[in-house]
Amino acid sequence: MKPSYADVETAARRIASHAHVTPVLRSHSLDALAGCAIAFKCENFQRVGAFKxxxxxxxxxxxxxxxxxxxxxxxxxxxxxxxxxxxxxxxxxxxxxxxxxxxxxxxxxxxxxxxxxxxxxxxxxxxxxxxxxxxxxxxxxxxVHPFTDPNVIAGQGTVALELLRETGELDALIAPIGGGGLIGGSAITAKGIFPEIHIFAAEPEGAADAFESMRRGERVTDIVPNTICDGLRATFGQVNFELLREYDVQVLPVSDAETIAAMRLIFERMKIVVEPSSAVVLAAILRHRDHFAGRRVGAILSGGNVDLDAMPWRS
Amino acid sequence: MKPSYADVETAARRIASHAHVTPVLRSHSLDALAGCAIAFKCENFQRVGAFKxxxxxxxxxxxxxxxxxxxxxxxxxxxxxxxxxxxxxxxxxxxxxxxxxxxxxxxxxxxxxxxxxxxxxxxxxxxxxxxxxxxxxxxxxxxVHPFTDPNVIAGQGTVALELLRETGELDALIAPIGGGGLIGGSAITAKGIFPEIHIFAAEPEGAADAFESMRRGERVTDIVPNTICDGLRATFGQVNFELLREYDVQVLPVSDAETIAAMRLIFERMKIVVEPSSAVVLAAILRHRDHFAGRRVGAILSGGNVDLDAMPWRS
The missing domain is CATH 3.40.50.1100 (Rossmann fold)
Incomplete structure (x- = not known):
């Protein structure tokens, strides 16, 4: 069962007294680097440290x-x-x-x-x-399934709802993809508010089941994940696959090396702590520049639960 | 020459179109740990990555x-x-x-x-x-001297001005002390708005010239600093010493080990990047609990320019 935009609005009212409204941050220096204007929705500041x-x-x-x-x-x-x-x-x-x-x-x-x-x-x-x-x-x-449950998908959609209410119209929205709950909810919400917006999903090359599924036109479930992004190793769900097709979501692959470099940029330039599964969105914007050049971009930083004893650039 | 509260207000108007208004963040879990209600003023998000x-x-x-x-x-x-x-x-x-x-x-x-x-x-x-x-x-x-210049001190006072305008009345305000520009400006400002507020300065034990100066009643200038807090190694200025006495600022020493532990807590619980010279304020609140128990506390996180290749808890 696929949730609707109305379900996302209901979810927003339902969780309002429990979840944080997280900040939207911008960085002049990252905008200059990326060649576009990025509004980062910071779910690393959410309770439990993630949009989940x-x-x-x-x-x-x-x-x-x-x-x-x-x-x-x-x-x-x-x-x-x-x-x-x-x-x-x-x-x-x-x-x-x-x-x-x-x-x-x-x-x-x-x-x-x-x-x-x-x-x-x-x-x-x-x-x-x-x-x-x-x-x-x-x-x-x-x-309560982590990413196929319709109430879970609708709840994740509230991230995009808050972001777009704060920024106004954007040209593009990008979120990480693992099982597909966040990107599914984001697509329903963003297209519900701004039908012309382009939706992108950032995915590690080492767990590219969504990319492969979209390319082949059928859901691929036999990929064994190998990526530093521990939050993005789940196998893409069926309802999530259908949402990606319905909302014409484009999946952008990134390497772990690109993710680690992007994560370091976020620490250095934005002074915030994010996990690798979040940094994929900046990695994708920097690698697939043509999709974003000169545009107003919303980017969802999904969480900040990183192992501080093992920062990836120290390996 | 000592700046006045009016000089801080002038400074705020003068820098308004250039400096960021930085966010004030709170953490339920750090409040529970510290036993008080802390409003963190996040100057790590300031331009150049510091209140400077x-x-x-x-x-x-x-x-x-x-x-x-x-x-x-x-x-x-x-x-x-x-x-x-x-x-x-x-x-x-x-x-x-x-x-x-x-x-x-x-x-x-x-x-x-x-x-x-x-x-x-x-x-x-x-x-x-x-x-x-x-x-x-x-x-x-x-x-332009880094901490004795009166315009510099007045400019640093705008941190406390923004913080207190956002929070309303607080019982205590704490900032790090190195040369004494930030704490001097903070004291002028906070006492100018709320005369009953208590002002505290957090200082590394390995660079305790302010603590020693206040204890002896005369400025101590012969301490050779030995601390991880690279922003707090400067020798305390004369005008800064006079401001600490005038506003009855209490200096709270902390060890580098306490600072490193506090810095890690800030990364983990608040998901923000701060430098050791900022983390001293949380270290002081946690060590000198009796000064803060049950109170409304403003804490200035001064900057976020940390060497990501050498996180101190990895030594």
């Missing part, structure tokens, strides 16, 4: 009281798990998060700190789905 | 047309040199910056990029003063 809180919060608050009482569940070892845990906390309900054995300890600790019940499973897709299915069967919890 | 642009800009635009035509000069291998160079550029006049041999190449390059004429001298105080004196003698340029 919006979709999770919308999904949690869209539940009936009866369903909410039975809690929510998901599988994620990253930002979505932490986001759903905090969203559940805002409604005072239980969250169950299935985490694979061997997940990053700091991320697992964050999920636990937000009050979720952790379920550890073997690190396979089958074990993960089995564990999630068992939780929902036993507890009656509602499964 | 304000004072330099005010000094440059306070000149008569006749004096301006002959340019400005200073000695600084750090943020003030770059700030004066950019400020001179905004008025289309010459800037001469005396830099010691062996100064950090990246900082020297930044000063040059802003269009200043560099004069390299031997790395001694005598050579530096001699070089600066020769420039002003030969060119007629006006010397």
């Amino acid at each position: 809180f919006r979709g999770a919060c919308n999904a949690v608050w869209a539940l009936s009281d009866d369903a909410a009482r039975r809690g929510v569940a998901t599988h994620s070892s990253g930002n979505h798990g932490a986001a759903l845990a905090l969203a559940a906390q805002t409604r005072g309900i239980a969250a169950h998060v299935v985490v694979p054995e061997g997940a990053v300890a700091a991320k697992v600790a964050a999920i636990r700190n937000y009050g979720a019940t952790l379920r550890v499973c073997a690190p396979t897709l089958a074990a993960r789905d089995e564990a999630a299915a068992r939780i929902t069967r036993e507890s009656g919890a509602t499964l | 642009f304000r004072g330099a800009c005010n000094a440059v635009w306070a000149l008569s047309d006749d004096a301006a035509r002959r340019g400005v000069a200073t000695h600084s291998s750090g943020n003030h040199g770059a700030a004066l160079a950019l400020a001179a550029q905004t008025r289309g006049i010459a800037a001469h910056v005396v830099v010691p041999e062996g100064a950090v190449a990246a900082k020297v390059a930044a000063i040059r990029n802003y269009g200043a004429t560099l004069r390299v001298c031997a790395p001694t105080l005598a050579a530096r003063d001699e070089a600066a004196a020769r420039i002003t003698r030969e060119s007629g340029a006006t010397l």
